[in-house]
Amino acid sequence: MSTTVELSGVRKAYTGPRDRSVQKVFDGLDLSVGPGELVAVVGASGTGKTTLLHMVAGLESPDGGRVSVGGGASPERLGVVFQQPRLLDWLPVRANVEIALRSAGMDEGLADAALADVGLAEYADTYPSVLSGGQRQRVAVARAFSVDPAVVLLDEPFSALDELTGRRLRLLLQDLWVRTPRVGLLVTHSPAEAVLLADRVVLLAGRPATVVREYRVDVPRPRSPEDPALFDLHRRIVADLL
Numbered sequence: 001m002s003t004t005v006e007l008s009g010v011r012k013a014y015t016g017p018r019d020r021s022v023q024k025v026f027d028g029l030d031l032s033v034g035p036g037e038l039v040a041v042v043g044a045s046g047t048g049k050t051t052l053l054h055m056v057a058g059l060e061s062p063d064g065g066r067v068s069v070g071g072g073a074s075p076e077r078l079g080v081v082f083q084q085p086r087l088l089d090w091l092p093v094r095a096n097v098e099i100a101l102r103s104a105g106m107d108e109g110l111a112d113a114a115l116a117d118v119g120l121a122e123y124a125d126t127y128p129s130v131l132s133g134g135q136r137q138r139v140a141v142a143r144a145f146s147v148d149p150a151v152v153l154l155d156e157p158f159s160a161l162d163e164l165t166g167r168r169l170r171l172l173l174q175d176l177w178v179r180t181p182r183v184g185l186l187v188t189h190s191p192a193e194a195v196l197l198a199d200r201v202v203l204l205a206g207r208p209a210t211v212v213r214e215y216r217v218d219v220p221r222p223r224s225p226e227d228p229a230l231f232d233l234h235r236r237i238v239a240d241l242l
């Protein structure tokens with residue numbers, strides 16, 4: 001069976017730190033990501049995008065409903081990229097990737113190929129602290145993809161980077177996706193990033209939040225950020241977000 005991510009009837013609430021009031025972030029959220037599909041989640045700040053991703057990653061538990069990742073008999077391998085690279089600065093770049101491979105029970109020798117895939121082959125013995133922000137995020141991408149993940153979760157992966165570096169990293173991610181499509185969820189504040197990378201964009205809104213709109217991106221890959229078809233869709237999403 002092919003891998004999918006399914007959320008059905010998901011409920012999640014937080015209790016306020018001061019007045020103990022209950023804030024319902026989700027109260028019956030449904031969302032599914034099909035085999036080989038990359039879905040981008042956009043929505044206003046505080047709608048619950050990161051909470052959604054954390055529940056899929058197993059970092060948060062839903063209060064009710066079902067979050068399922070998989071389809072196969074065994075647990076699926078996850079690759080996660082956060083806004084910050086979260087590297088271990090006291091270990092060389094190669095060792096940062098080897099740790100992910102070891103945790104997945106895979107051959108650590110695959111680290112060099114993963115670093116080559118992100119253009120960092122000659123930085124394997126370097127320490128993360130001397131790398132640029134973009135290079136550090138490339139290491140984070142290499143670490144996530146090194147384990148050949150069935151599911152990739154991306155939480156604002158390029159929003160801390162300057163515009164040109166972010167653009168290069170988006171195109172790198174697209175290259176990795178063209179090579180091996182996976183099940184993916186991308187949380188982003190950038191509608192331009194969403195339409196460049198995703199097969200489908202979902203707009204979360206409301207409190208509790210639900211998927212209020214969906215946009216299919218029927219543009220074949222590899223895509224160019226300058227493609228007018230993407231820009232039209234981008235404009236529609238921005239109008240709906242405002």
Ligand SMILES: Nc1ncnc2c1ncn2[C@@H]1O[C@H](COP(=O)(O)OP(=O)(O)OP(=O)(O)O)[C@@H](O)[C@H]1O
Binds near residue numbers: 016025049050051
């Ligand atoms: N651990 C927590 N404890 C209490 N409230 C939380 C917690 N995590 C998130 N929240 C609240 O849940 C709501 C959704 O937060 P979340 O970070 O998922 O939103 P978001 O859409 O990712 O926001 P942003 O776009 O600003 O990153 C927010 O109101 C937030 O304050």
